[in-house]
Amino acid sequence: MPIRYLFKQLFLPPGGLLLLLLAAWWLRRRAPRLALLCFCLGFGGLWLMSLPLVVEQAARALEPASALPAAEWSQLTQRAEVIVVLGAGRERGDPAWGEDVPSLLGSERVRYAARLARVSGLPLLTSGGLHYGLPPSEAAIMADSLQRDHGLTVRWREETSRTTWENAQESARLLAPSGIKRVVLVTQASHMLRARWCFERAGFSVVMAPVGFLGVANARPFGGWLPESKAVWQNGLLLNEALGRLLYPLLYR
Known part of the structure; x- marks a missing residue:
């Protein structure tokens, strides 16, 4: 369990996105273009993870059950x-x-x-x-x-x-x-x-x-385009579920 927990926290957002930002800082002189790519991926990923609108749209794709x-x-x-x-x-x-x-x-x-x-x-x-x-x-x-x-x-x-x-x-x-x-x-x-x-x-x-349906109208001002801390947690749950659906058929045949 500790090893599984460690890898999960390191590589799933926000951990993996923070690692990308750290890599961007470390590569800024050695490989500026790669550093820029890491920064864009890390910063862009954190921004998307923080949006209630992304929670709503991702949940609609993951919640087909009525x-x-x-x-x-x-x-x-x-x-x-x-x-x-x-x-x-x-x-x-x-x-x-x-x-x-x-x-x-x-x-x-x-x-x-x-x-x-x-x-x-x-x-x-x-x-x-x-x-x-x-x-x-x-x-x-x-x-x-x-x-x-x-x-x-x-x-x-x-x-x-x-x-x-x-x-x-x-x-x-x-x-x-x-x-x-x-x-x-x-x-x-x-x-x-x-x-x-x-x-x-x-x-x-x-x-x-x-x-606990999340794929409903977010009812936030500005349509959910402003960052929100709760959305980071919710998007993390949804991403974990998406990965679980991909991996379970491979792990448990």
């Missing part, structure tokens, strides 16, 4: 047997809570899954292992949030996975004794297609329940 209509929530028992909520990291030791809590994305998934569970009556499975190798697991943190904040008891906790592929494989192992093969899958809209691909290859029939 939202699950609210009118269908009460009939989910006809299509699925369990709601699976995928982990999305955690916030460590927030003094306000006095404990680890789901990340912003994780909290969004938990809230949506809780609403689906209340309306449909389906049981819940939380999936997510140790974040950077430290307990408690993401699955346990989400289960605790569902219990304390929404009054819902999680029936299954999958606490060993580290990737989306492992989310699917370990969930299949956990549900196998119950013979469950039909799931409602809750994750971010941009992550949904890759998650569905993994769960289908684990033998599941998937009802998609995406949340």
Whole structure:
């Protein structure tokens, strides 16, 4: 995990773009033209990454799955047997809570899954292992949030996975004794297609329940053309997802 984390932070934006700017400075006398190219790529990449407009357009390309209509929530028992909520990291030791809590994305998934569970009556499975190798697991943190904040008891906790592929494989192992093969899958809209691909290859029939759509009108002044710090984070998530979709079919055939 530390090596994977190191390479990911170094070469994906903004790390990779900052390296280009550093290379431009180092090459400014040795190879001025190459330095100019590195500067343009680094600066231009950071500028694009900071634009809400780029978030909106990139998300539209990565979010082809439609939202699950609210009118269908009460009939989910006809299509699925369990709601699976995928982990999305955690916030460590927030003094306000006095404990680890789901990340912003994780909290969004938990809230949506809780609403689906209340309306449909389906049981819940939380999936997510140790974040950077430290307990408690993401699955346990989400289960605790569902219990304390929404009054819902999680029936299954999958606490060993580290990737989306492992989310699917370990969930299949956990549900196998119950013979469950039909799931409602809750994750971010941009992550949904890759998650569905993994769960289908684990033998599941998937009802998609995406949340957190970014490909909607950004509602920013000047149409989202002004840089914004939040957009850097969101574009980083979208780029990570785009790379994941390219690599997963090669890594997990």
